[in-house]
Amino acid sequence: MKRLITICAVTLLFAGAASAQEIANFSRGQQVVSPEVYDGGSVTFRLAADYATTVYLSGNWMAQGEGPVAMTKGPGGVWETTVSGLEPEIYTYNFIVDGVAVNDPVNYKVQRDGTRYLNMVFVPGERSAVYNEAAHRGTLTTLWYDSTQLGLNRRMIVYTPYGYENSKKTKYPVLYLLHGGGGDEEAWTSMGRAAQILDNLIERGEAVPMIVVMPNGNPNQQAAQTLGLGTSTINTRDPAYANAYVKSLVTEIIPFIEKRFRVIAKPSARAISGLSMGGGHTLTASQLYPSTFDYICPLSISSQDTPEIRTQLRALKNDGYRLYFVGVGNTDFLYEGAQTLDRILTEEGLQHTFYVSEGGHEWKNWRLYLQTFAKLLFK
């Protein structure tokens, strides 16, 4: 035992020294707490900036024209403001210090939205409870597949539920979950909290264990721009490549997933959902390949009303499906187009849910839709 303790002491000594040097530049003398979240949806934001002349808070909960909000300088050069009445959700924010947009230096909870990094603040409550880490967590696999059709090696992220590895035989249903314009394969796990939402719903027994596949939906990209990889030279507006991404999804990604993972390979065990551009992909995939998915959940998306689309919807109806869930916010700029989709689905006799929430074209809604429709899948 003595020997063990001696080595331990040496290790701790090194650890301490290394730590000190490695994190020396993390300390910027700012001892403030920010954000501080209180019961009832009040949040205080603080920034220690004695030198600043003006500090504003910009948050994604502020309606157009409502923000940014001026913060007040207090003792010790600490700027502060308190926001009240935030509903349980995850919000993003930053500061504007003398005209310069700055992240909160004491809040290391950051998410990437396309090419931008934003601080997160979590307001707890029933709606946002599923965004927390569950006790039992699935696995996220970041992997690459070859798309012959798009001429690229492409990245995707795959969620396998807790317990997937405990069996060598159990097969799972699959949700194909697609991001929007400006997003990439990391959008649903970063901003969308998809892993946490599924972990929690599965742990509670509210959703069945499922695999979630999150590909990159930009047809000429290999992966998120942050990787700096080359793009495809295919002109995706060339009619020869019409719906190139959706074709690749159905004829390349699905077979790849069904070979690589233990998957129930039939329509009744396949769901597709996507937001915005990914909602367009969801519509296109379900209309061009009506025998592929029994669960269809386009989010924040509009539809035109054309004879072709109506013909396709009738084919989908005849082919059969189990769930058609349309989610949209009541201030979404695509709300009217989503109403068109609702109307033509009704007129063509396709049973569906038209789920309208407060708010616009934003992640708080997409997270809400995921936690709502995930409970309805594969049941």
Next chain:
Amino acid sequence: MKRLITICAVTLLFAGAASAQEIANFSRGQQVVSPEVYDGGSVTFRLAADYATTVYLSGNWMAQGEGPVAMTKGPGGVWETTVSGLEPEIYTYNFIVDGVAVNDPVNYKVQRDGTRYLNMVFVPGERSAVYNEAAHRGTLTTLWYDSTQLGLNRRMIVYTPYGYENSKKTKYPVLYLLHGGGGDEEAWTSMGRAAQILDNLIERGEAVPMIVVMPNGNPNQQAAQTLGLGTSTINTRDPAYANAYVKSLVTEIIPFIEKRFRVIAKPSARAISGLSMGGGHTLTASQLYPSTFDYICPLSISSQDTPEIRTQLRALKNDGYRLYFVGVGNTDFLYEGAQTLDRILTEEGLQHTFYVSEGGHEWKNWRLYLQTFAKLLFK
């Protein structure tokens, strides 16, 4: 075909609209290019900030007392400075605008160092070529395992090499790669470029295909702080928990990995390496469990010279190993202690490589050591 094209046009329309709204707030009217990297290691940094009175550049290549460097305001309110003579490597930097530390708003290449997000700039050359994405890329799996000893469900990242999934039988050797103080399980894949380094070396045939396991080395943590998870109540300074993490590594993580992945489960197919605190873990693991690893690569770490340590080193020598590689920078604050390790290894007759590079206790060295010793493993 007409039907396909119609749907395509509709999809593009939606995509365009969605894109516009989703990325509207990404555009901040700054049209500058930054950083701009020229041949020969010159880099120009730019920031459009007409309102600013002073702008400084802070970079991790600047020696103490050398920076930050004042930037010059030019036409259109664009601040600029050019740095010359940077050796091929990845560097991190930020701006200081009127006293406020700010990331470069047009550079979305960012890495997280503990609780801090820093912009990256890549200077190409022979040394840094392996940091680029290779043509054939392995898979990164982010998974959770239960540590009974630490009383926690804990996260790790596992790299499996390109081709791992093409066989159901091939077994692989494993490198256990440990982070330093202030780091976490994401440090080696973010700052360390471990996946890219291994992908490139394996693709070139310079390293054998191997699995790389990157656990969280902070014994009371479940995962990176950014996840906001609970910590263990075990007092790791209690003698009953001496070397708790190293014990968990050898007696919990290794069996877990050898069950979950296709692994050659013997000492000749196990390597251990770590930097700083993880270098301490490497020393402790190899000294307390001398029959476990045949490849031992402590980086940027010091050793004491005690009778206990010498006894352990003799036991390790008698037990046998294949590679003992010590890497350290010539200005590292632990350089002297690393020389002690070199000396006692020599005096006790343990064949080893004492690899001294330019520089200090920093990632450019740890990336260099990884690309150096990885070529020597399992051969």
